[in-house]
Amino acid sequence: MIEYDEVHQRAAIQLGSDYLLRAVGAANRHLGGDLTRGAVFIGVIQANIRLLAPSPEEDGIETACPKPVSGGALAAMLGIPAETVRRKVKTLIEDGYLVRVNGGLTVPAEVLARPEISRLVRANYLNLRRLFRQLRRVGVDMGRESGALGEALEN
Structure with missing residues (x-):
């Protein structure tokens, strides 16, 4: 395990905060x-998607059956x-962003395909790539390359 000095920790916190603010800003603009x-x-x-298991055949995320989440679990x-x-779920359902199913709430595939949601996902993807590049630039270890997806899903 690599231990970081205070300079690396501050840099990681600053870059992580920048990522978070960009992600929140994008969601705010699009929603x-x-x-x-x-x-x-x-x-x-x-x-x-967090509860979906990685697909060993495709080395990716299985997306066939999203797992519903309860309002209580969201609040926690x-x-x-x-x-x-x-209250927020009610407006999101009324606006067609969420559906209530047995076991909780899901985002329908049609919603994820909407242009505004595609732009939000793309903006967040680019924002995340920027974070990774910046973390590498300041010397913050990103972990081993093989098995990184599995490790990320576990944490």
């Missing part, structure tokens, strides 16, 4: 200016009141 609504939407996407994940999550 109507309500940060909490954006966080709930992204939380549902994350929960839907985001650290916000359940009533706030309930």
